[in-house]
Amino acid sequence: MILIGHRGLAGLAPENTPASFRTAAAHGLSMVEFDVRLSRDGVPLVFHDDTLERTTTGAGPVADHHWAAIAGLDAGSWFAPAFAAEKVPSLEQVLRLCLELGLAVNMEIKPDPGRETATAEAALALALGLWPDGAPPPVVSSFHSACLEAARRAAPHWPRGLLAERLPADWLGQARRLDASALHLDHRFLEAGQVANARAAGLAVRTYTVNDPVRAALLREWGVAAIFSDYPHSS
Ligand code: G3P
Ligand code: MG
Numbered sequence: 267m268i269l270i271g272h273r274g275l276a277g278l279a280p281e282n283t284p285a286s287f288r289t290a291a292a293h294g295l296s297m298v299e300f301d302v303r304l305s306r307d308g309v310p311l312v313f314h315d316d317t318l319e320r321t322t323t324g325a326g327p328v329a330d331h332h333w334a335a336i337a338g339l340d341a342g343s344w345f346a347p348a349f350a351a352e353k354v355p356s357l358e359q360v361l362r363l364c365l366e367l368g369l370a371v372n373m374e375i376k377p378d379p380g381r382e383t384a385t386a387e388a389a390l391a392l393a394l395g396l397w398p399d400g401a402p403p404p405v406v407s408s409f410h411s412a413c414l415e416a417a418r419r420a421a422p423h424w425p426r427g428l429l430a431e432r433l434p435a436d437w438l439g440q441a442r443r444l445d446a447s448a449l450h451l452d453h454r455f456l457e458a459g460q461v462a463n464a465r466a467a468g469l470a471v472r473t474y475t476v477n478d479p480v481r482a483a484l485l486r487e488w489g490v491a492a493i494f495s496d497y498p499h500s501s
Contacts, residue, residue: 267482267485267486267490267491267492267493268296268297268491268492268493269295269296269297269492269493269495269498269499270295270297270298270299270372270472270492270493270494270495271286271287271290271293271295271297271298271299271369271494271495271496271498272298272299272474272475272494272495272496273286273299273300273301273314273496274286274287274289274290274298274300275287275289275290275293275295275298275496275497275498276496277477277495277496277497278293278496278497278498279345279349279352280321280341280342280344280345280346280349280352281314281321281345282300282301282312282313282314282321282341282354282355282360283341283342283349283352283353283354283355284352284353284355284359284360284363285342285349285352286298287300287360287363287364287367287369288363288367290367290369290498291367291368291369293498294498295369295498296368296369296370297369297370297371297372297492298364298369298370298371298372299371299372299374299407299474299494300312300360300371300372300373300374301313301314301374301376302357302373302374302375302376302385302389303328303329303376303377303378303385304328304329304377304378304381304384304385304388305328305329305331305332305333305336306329306330306331306332306333307332307333308384308388309333309356309388310356310357310358310385310388310389310392311328311333311336311354311355311356311357312354312355312356312357312359312360313328313336313354314376315328316328316329316378318331318336318339320344321341321344321345322336322339322340322341322344322354323339323340323343324336324339327378328378329378329381333356336354337353337354337356338353339353339354340352340353341353341354357373357389357392357393358392358396361392361393361396361397361404362396365396365397365398365401370402370404370405371404371405372404372405372406372407372427372450372472373389373393373404373405373406373407374407374408374429375389375406375407375408375410375413375414375417376408376409377408377410377412377413382410382412382413382416383412383413383415383416385413386406386408386412386413386414386416386417386420387416387420389406390406390416390417390420390421390424391420393421394420394421403421403423403424403425404424405424405425405426405427405448406421406424406425406426406427407426407427407428407429407448407450408429409429409430411440411444414426414428414444414446415444418444418445422445425446425447425448426444426445426446426447426448427446427447427448427449427450427472428440428441428444428446428448428449428450429450429451430449430450430451430452431451431452431455432451432452432455433449433451433455433456433460433464437449437464438467441467441469446469447469447470448469448470448471448472448491449464449469449470449471449472450472450473450474450494451471451472451473451474452473452474453473453474453475453476453481453485453493456471456473456485456488456490458488461488461489461490462488462489465489470491470492471489471490471491472490472491472492472493472494473485473490473492473493473494474493474494475494475495475496476493476494476495477495477496477497477499479499482495482499
């Protein structure tokens with residue numbers, strides 16, 4: 267079972283910042299997850315929330331701000347004063363950093379309403395342009411099927427993960443339609459039988475966000491392929 271750093275390694279450094287990805291690599295993780303959304307002027311950037319308040323010195327919806335303004339914000343002080351120099355990174359910065367650090371990536375596409383296709387297309391165009399042929403391709407995931415459809419059109423050969431809190435009733439049909447290779451599910455609602463059924467259908471199960479090593483051990487027994495965690499505990 268693989269341990270995927272959640273938002274970099276969000277328990278030990280401010281989420282989705284360069285420090286978070288460097289911390290994941292420093293703890294020996296091989297893969298990280300991060301969230302991709304668009305600025306007002308269409309720049310793909312790595313940020314979780316719809317709004318800036320919780321994790322930056324800014325305020326208001328990310329989608330209302332131009333990239334130049336977002337890039338100047340302090341994205342680390344909220345976590346600890348030592349991280350005051352951390353900024354919101356662009357997707358390009360994060361992809362280049364992960365390549366430099368040798369981290370495999372899961373790009374979660376997190377669109378604002380109405381920008382599902384645009385967000386996925388911008389992220390995929392950028393990633394396709396800089397990702398080396400020889401490197402393991404990014405896993406693209408989203409809660410939004412329109413994002414995965416756009417990802418499939420842009421990069422049919424890159425793996426896709428169908429992301430949901432609870433296993434959808436028509437999970438197999440959705441996965442087949444999107445040509446997804448994995449289900450990314452909230453572990454709080456996951457059941458052993460669901461993992462077995464997914465595996466029998468040829469789908470890997472990755473589950474978020476698992477910060478309890480005892481829970482991680484049980485999920486491993488169930489046959490989960492990977493957990494997303496905020497911490498580098500052994501899995
Ligand atoms: O991609 C797994 C997980 O990150 C989904 O939830 O809200 O942390 O992006 P969230
Ligand atoms: Mg995420």
